[in-house]
Amino acid sequence: MAKEAVITLSDVDVQFREKNRSVHAVDHVDLTVERGDIYGVVGYSGAGKSTLVRTINLLQRPTSGAVNVLGEDMLALSPKQLRGERKRIGMIFQHFNLMNSLTIADNVAFPLKGIKPKAEIDQKVQEMLKLVGLEDRATAFPTELSGGQKQRVGIARALASDPEILISDEATSALDPKTTSSILELLKELNETLGLTIVLITHEMEAVKQICNKVAVMDAGRIIERGSLLDIFAKPQEQLTKDFIDTTLQLDAAIESVRKQPAVAHLQGADQLVRLTYLGASTDQPLVATLYKDFNVTANILFGDIQILQGTPFGNLIVVLSGTQADIDRTFKYLADNDVQVQHITTEAE
Incomplete structure (x- = not known):
């Protein structure tokens, strides 16, 4: 059964005029986000990801294209209607955007001022602060909080209007790794408990x-690759995507280290240095033992890593395969038949 699309961007194009040149920030992009997704849009600085996402709530109007959010044609709305629709789309930012002169409670209450009665606002603020674990800091001011706490206030404020969609625009970029992890866990929890659809903009x-659960990779205003998290990690097609993944898994550093090992410096005959990538059921197979038992090929493991993605094991091995060329060729066929990706690695840095 198909899930409901809550965001549909069709052929969205954004161009800016800068002095004597035109900047193509978003280049004819299509994007569909379904209800309940945590959809990551990843790219380096200047890739156009923040500009693209700001077209969702029309903080950035596209030069051309169509924007449909929660069943509404956003570009057809009057200013008053647009203000109403924007309440259904929360947003959190890299630098928190809190007002230092207001208490934490007043920061969270700010979007509701003049819309709801004070008693209702007070109750909502209390609920939101409890939701993000800051119920004891209601009377504090932003300058008294850590970066992670400030971002939790930003999340509470964004959720005060009961949005169905939350946009996170580099919201963890200013935080240390441990705090980043806790904020991401909070977002995941909100996604699961509130049914919140999240669009996560990041360069990480x-x-x-x-x-x-889904990923789009942007470069130079275009989405160059998209798919489920598992597909993107297990079978990346574009070099930029591969670079992102290898850096995240620290495989670049592992390969450089492996190249310096004696086992690699003195490869014999048909010996080959390869990276094996496997997903899900493949990780349950006694891979190395099978290669030796069935194909008479030994696998000298120089690096190994298994992680859990969306509840599914995802592994990488860097090995030297030793045997006759015929046996190694049969090994490669066996690996391909068992959905194990094989990448040949040069013994010298390129």
Whole structure:
């Protein structure tokens, strides 16, 4: 049964005029986000990801294209209607955007002022602060909080209007790794308990790996690759995607270290240095033992890593395969038949 699309961007294009040149920030992009997704949009600085996501609530109007959110044609709305629809789309930012002159409670209450009675606002603020674990800091001011606590206030404020969608625009970029992890876990919890659909904008594939179920990779205003988290990690097609993943899994450093090992420096005959990537059921197979028992090929493991993505084991091995060329060729066929990806690694840095 198909899930409901809550965000549909169709052929969205954004161009800016800068002095004597035109900047193509978003280049004819299509994007569909379904209800309940935690959809990661990842790319380096300047890739166009923040501009793209700001078209969802029309903080950035596209030069052309269509924007449909929660069943509404956003570009057809009057200013008053648009203000109403924006309440259904919460947003959190890298630098928190809190008002230092207001208490934490007043920061969270700010979007509700003049809309709801004071008693109702007070109750909502209390609920939101409890939700993000800050019920004891209601009377504090932003300057008294840590970066992680400030971002929790930002999340509470964004949720005060009961949005169905939450946009996180580099919301963890200013935080240390441990705090980042706790904020991401909070977002995942909100996704599960509130049914909140989240669009996560980031330049850190680690954040995507931790909580997203779908990923789009952006470069130069275009989405160059998209898919489920598992597909993107197990079978990346574009070099930029591979670079992101290898950096996140620290495989670049592992390969450089492996190249310096004596086992690699003195490869014999048909010996080959390869990276094996496997997912799910493949990780349950006694892979190395099978290669030796069935194909007379030994696998000298120089690096190994298994992680859990969306509840599914995902593994990488860097090995030297030794045997006759015919046996190694049969091994490669066996690995392909068992959905194990094989990447040949050069013994010298390229």
